[in-house]
Amino acid sequence: xxxxxxxxxxxxxxxxxxxxxxxxxxxxxxxxxxxxxxxxxxxxxxxxxxxxxxxxxxxxxxxxxxxxxxxxxxxxxxxxxxxxxxxxxxxxx
Amino acid sequence: xxxxxxxxxxxxxxxxxxxxxxxxxxxxxxxxxxxxxxxxxxxxxxxxxxxxxxxxxxxxxxxxxxxxxxxxxxxxxxxxxxxxxxxxxxxxxxxxxxxxxxxxxxxxxxxxxxxxxxxxxxxxxxxxxxxxxxxxxxxxxxxxxxxxxxxxxxxxxxxxxxxxxxxxxxxxxxxxxxxxxxxxxxxxxxxxxxxxxxxxxxxxxxxxxxxxxxxxxxxxxxxxxxxxxxxxxxxxxxxxxxxxxxxxxxxxxxxxxxxxxxxxxxxxxxxxxxxxxxxxxxxxxxxxxxxxxxxxxxxxxxxxxxxxxxxxxxxxxxxxxxxxxxxxxxxxxxxxxxxxxxxxxxxxxxxxxxxxxxxxxxxxxxxxxxxxxxxxxxxxxxx
Numbered sequence: 001x002x003x004x005x006x007x008x009x010x011x012x013x014x015x016x017x018x019x020x021x022x023x024x025x026x027x028x029x030x031x032x033x034x035x036x037x038x039x040x041x042x043x044x045x046x047x048x049x050x051x052x053x054x055x056x057x058x059x060x061x062x063x064x065x066x067x068x069x070x071x072x073x074x075x076x077x078x079x080x081x082x083x084x085x086x087x088x089x090x091x092x093x
Numbered sequence: 094x095x096x097x098x099x100x101x102x103x104x105x106x107x108x109x110x111x112x113x114x115x116x117x118x119x120x121x122x123x124x125x126x127x128x129x130x131x132x133x134x135x136x137x138x139x140x141x142x143x144x145x146x147x148x149x150x151x152x153x154x155x156x157x158x159x160x161x162x163x164x165x166x167x168x169x170x171x172x173x174x175x176x177x178x179x180x181x182x183x184x185x186x187x188x189x190x191x192x193x194x195x196x197x198x199x200x201x202x203x204x205x206x207x208x209x210x211x212x213x214x215x216x217x218x219x220x221x222x223x224x225x226x227x228x229x230x231x232x233x234x235x236x237x238x239x240x241x242x243x244x245x246x247x248x249x250x251x252x253x254x255x256x257x258x259x260x261x262x263x264x265x266x267x268x269x270x271x272x273x274x275x276x277x278x279x280x281x282x283x284x285x286x287x288x289x290x291x292x293x294x295x296x297x298x299x300x301x302x303x304x305x306x307x308x309x310x311x312x313x314x315x316x317x318x319x320x321x322x323x324x325x326x327x328x329x330x331x332x333x334x335x336x337x338x339x340x341x342x343x344x345x346x347x348x349x350x351x352x353x354x355x356x357x358x359x360x361x362x363x364x365x366x367x368x369x370x371x372x373x374x375x376x377x378x379x380x381x382x383x384x385x386x387x388x389x390x391x392x393x394x395x396x397x398x399x400x401x402x403x404x405x406x407x408x409x410x411x412x413x414x415x416x417x418x419x420x421x422x423x424x425x426x427x428x429x430x431x432x433x434x435x436x437x438x439x440x441x442x443x444x445x446x447x448x449x450x451x452x453x454x455x456x457x458x459x460x461x462x463x464x465x466x467x468x469x470x471x472x473x474x475x476x
Contacts (some may be wrong), residue, residue: 004110007393014400018438021407026438028411032435033262036154042264044158046214047195047294049325051152052229052269055208056425058199062268064328065163065292065320067170084424 131421135402229269391458
């Protein structure tokens with residue numbers, strides 16, 4: 001087999017895998033829809049305001065309920081020291 | 094006499110591709126290293142973009158049910174407990190259908206070294222003395238339904254509650270660290286007097302009135318801070334948008350490393366590559382054919398790396414629980430949710446990544462080749 005044919009087959013294989021990923025996303029997306037609806041209904045029932053992404057700092061656990069200066073309010077010239085706080089940007093003003 | 098057949102454009106391109114692949118094979122080590130680095134850059138970039146995009150979409154859909162307005166009381170710049178009479182005052186504001194005092198707070202559990210979120214639901218379905226816990230709490234505390242759940246109260250005594258049930262693991266993204274309990278247990282544990290609440294949740298049925306209601310609250314209760322539903326949604330858009338810490342960090346590193354590779358390519362050809370171009374020109378190839386080979390060379394490496402990187406990122410983010418990204422968000426958390434995101438192959442994201450990676454690389458490959466191919470073959474080989 002010519003080298004160009006081998007390469008084109010390789011590319012076609014990758015494109016087929018990409019299509020498989022797209023089909024997987026559609027299938028799994030439908031399954032996940034129900035779970036997301038259940039979570040939304042739980043958020044409504046319990047009045048939840050935030051996702052559980054990080055639990056190490058209060059302002060990282062509930063970023064929407066925290067002040068912009070929350071990471072720095074513990075004492076004057078206090079520095080932010082939680083890794084999650086450095087990656088999760090503060091809420092917009 | 095049989096005339097020699099002139100190859101069609103397609104056949105011509107296949108011959109050029111054959112030549113390109115053989116040429117790449119002659120510098121196998123270098124090209125494999127380049128393709129691997131390229132794949133890694135696409136993988137990192139695609140992983141972060143897919144992860145944050147899926148998380149943002151999920152946050153906006155899940156938090157659709159968040160309260161219309163949350164009113165906090167501020168004392169000396171800090172969030173403080175809000176008196177019960179304000180619930181009544183807030184419910185009288187025109188446009189507010191219902192005002193409900195909420196009770197929730199954090200508790201650092203020294204035995205599990207984890208922060209738990211205690212919350213009193215509006216209608217708690219358990220009995221006093223019982224708790225409903227999130228899957229993360231059950232995992233960290235090794236607690237199961239029917240088992241005791243001891244908590245150190247604010248007065249130093251140990252209050253032993255009983256686990257009624259665990260919240261299903263499919264909703265860990267919102268419930269992993271939750272401990273739901275009755276109002277009396279909450280007040281006993283944290284020593285909160287009966288007429289105080291953590292904050293007040295308002296129901297404002299008309300979306301257009303939310304901003305007006307928030308302004309009225311600021312006017313009537315200057316020490317309060319209303320947080321609207323739109324602000325909650327905006328927070329998650331800001332946290333997970335491309336300018337957020339996580340994305341900027343990876344984007345900057347990826348573009349920098351990519352810039353180095355492209356600069357290396359664009360700054361000149363190796364002696365071998367120049368000699369090759371010189372020989373091709375000397376045996377009769379014209380400039381357009383040399384350029385076509387170089388375009389193929391760029392396309393072979395960048396297309397393969399782009400597709401492999403993209404597929405690996407998809408598997409990393411949506412098939413496995415994103416083992417390389419999840420620890421970044423977890424930080425120092427000892428209690429964190431285990432969740433799978435809604436998979437999505439967004440065409441906009443794929444085309445953006447394609448334009449960011451494949452196009453500049455291919456251009457960077459062609460420019461120095463064009464310079465070499467347009468000079469005299471003798472000069473190219475001698476230089």
